[in-house]
Amino acid sequence: MPLIQRLCIIGVGLIGGSLARILREKGEVGEIVGIGRGEANLRRAVELGVINRYETDPVGGVAGADLVFLATPVCSIASVLARIAPHLAPGCIVTDGGSVKGEIVATCEALMPAGTFFVGGHPIAGTEHSGVEASFASLYQGRRCIVTPTAATDPLALHKVVRMWELAGSEVVLMDVEKHDRVLAAISHLPHMVAYALVNAVGGYDRFEEGILPYSAGGFRDFTRIASSDPAMWRDIALMNRESILEMMDFFSRYFAELRSLVDGEDGAGLEDFFARSKEQRDAIL
Numbered sequence: 001m002p003l004i005q006r007l008c009i010i011g012v013g014l015i016g017g018s019l020a021r022i023l024r025e026k027g028e029v030g031e032i033v034g035i036g037r038g039e040a041n042l043r044r045a046v047e048l049g050v051i052n053r054y055e056t057d058p059v060g061g062v063a064g065a066d067l068v069f070l071a072t073p074v075c076s077i078a079s080v081l082a083r084i085a086p087h088l089a090p091g092c093i094v095t096d097g098g099s100v101k102g103e104i105v106a107t108c109e110a111l112m113p114a115g116t117f118f119v120g121g122h123p124i125a126g127t128e129h130s131g132v133e134a135s136f137a138s139l140y141q142g143r144r145c146i147v148t149p150t151a152a153t154d155p156l157a158l159h160k161v162v163r164m165w166e167l168a169g170s171e172v173v174l175m176d177v178e179k180h181d182r183v184l185a186a187i188s189h190l191p192h193m194v195a196y197a198l199v200n201a202v203g204g205y206d207r208f209e210e211g212i213l214p215y216s217a218g219g220f221r222d223f224t225r226i227a228s229s230d231p232a233m234w235r236d237i238a239l240m241n242r243e244s245i246l247e248m249m250d251f252f253s254r255y256f257a258e259l260r261s262l263v264d265g266e267d268g269a270g271l272e273d274f275f276a277r278s279k280e281q282r283d284a285i286l
């Protein structure tokens with residue numbers, strides 16, 4: 001028997017579409033109903049075999065679902081849940097894939113009617129591409145997924161959400177929401193901020209009469225891949241995880257200032273040591 005009888009995915013893009021693909025491939029879901037705002041995208045999702053059918057009205061779409069996955073941009077997750085909450089089937093589990101957790105988990109838990117359950121989640125996997133066309137079944141394979149239970153979380157609902165991500169190929173890590181938001185600010189949000197700033201800085205460099213970006217090669221392009229990510233998604237993440245991101249930007253500035261002073265002071269040994277410490281740590285995570 002499949003883990004989920006009727007899965008409703010709200011926001012059938014990269015994250016929602018990839019989860020749908022792998023659960024269908026593994027036979028772990030009876031039926032997948034997609035919900036979204038753009039009918040063309042939903043029609044395409046049916047054509048691609050990502051979902052079985054779609055509804056543009058979230059209220060009708062969640063009818064009879066035993067699990068609802070919210071995969072819209074972070075600033076819309078709670079408002080989408082507010083709309084569907086009164087229409088959830090008894091026993092329904094709602095989970096999400098949003099990149100920020102504190103505010104979402106607190107608001108969503110409070111919105112759930114008695115007899116329905118919310119569990120926050122975040123797959124640490126993605127690409128710089130968006131939309132259902134960019135989704136693929138192996139996205140979560142061998143990656144981590146952070147699930148963020150609270151004191152209010154129902155153990156059976158937690159177990160089902162954990163099992164879902166394991167079946168998608170992920171190693172599940174349980175973490176509290178505050179730690180999640182600080183860890184993600186460091187390992188995901190700060191790199192995106194730096195990449196966006198770097199591209200704008202180099203793109204705006206005006207010493208010459210021509211722009212210099214076309215001269216960029218492997219180093220610049222590898223480093224800035226994530227600056228091609230969806231601007232609206234990253235606007236929402238920056239706004240919602242503002243405090244942790246600001247803390248990490250300030251922390252990072254101290255290291256950048258240290259590096260600047262090593263360059264300024266022509267401190268060869270200091271520079272080599274700075275680079276060696278970094279190389280050792282990065283090589284260890286590959």
Ligand SMILES: NC(=O)c1ccc[n+]([C@@H]2O[C@H](COP(=O)([O-])OP(=O)(O)OC[C@H]3O[C@@H](n4cnc5c(N)ncnc54)[C@H](O)[C@@H]3O)[C@@H](O)[C@H]2O)c1
Binds near residue numbers: 014
């Ligand atoms: N892209 C990544 O690398 C990544 C990784 C992990 C988690 N996430 C999180 O997953 C979520 C989805 O990201 P994605 O990359 O799949 O984005 P996406 O743009 O590929 O998909 C989002 C989908 O949601 C739909 N949508 C937007 N607002 C909606 C609303 N109010 N109601 C219904 N549908 C709506 C969009 O039309 C789109 O189809 C975000 O919360 C993001 O923070 C993204």
Ligand SMILES: O=C(O)C(=O)C[C@]1(C(=O)O)C=C[C@@H](O)C=C1
Binds near residue numbers: 126
């Ligand atoms: O690989 C990428 O392109 C990503 O941006 C994925 C990435 C990340 O920063 O690692 C981005 C946002 C997430 O919430 C999780 C993962």
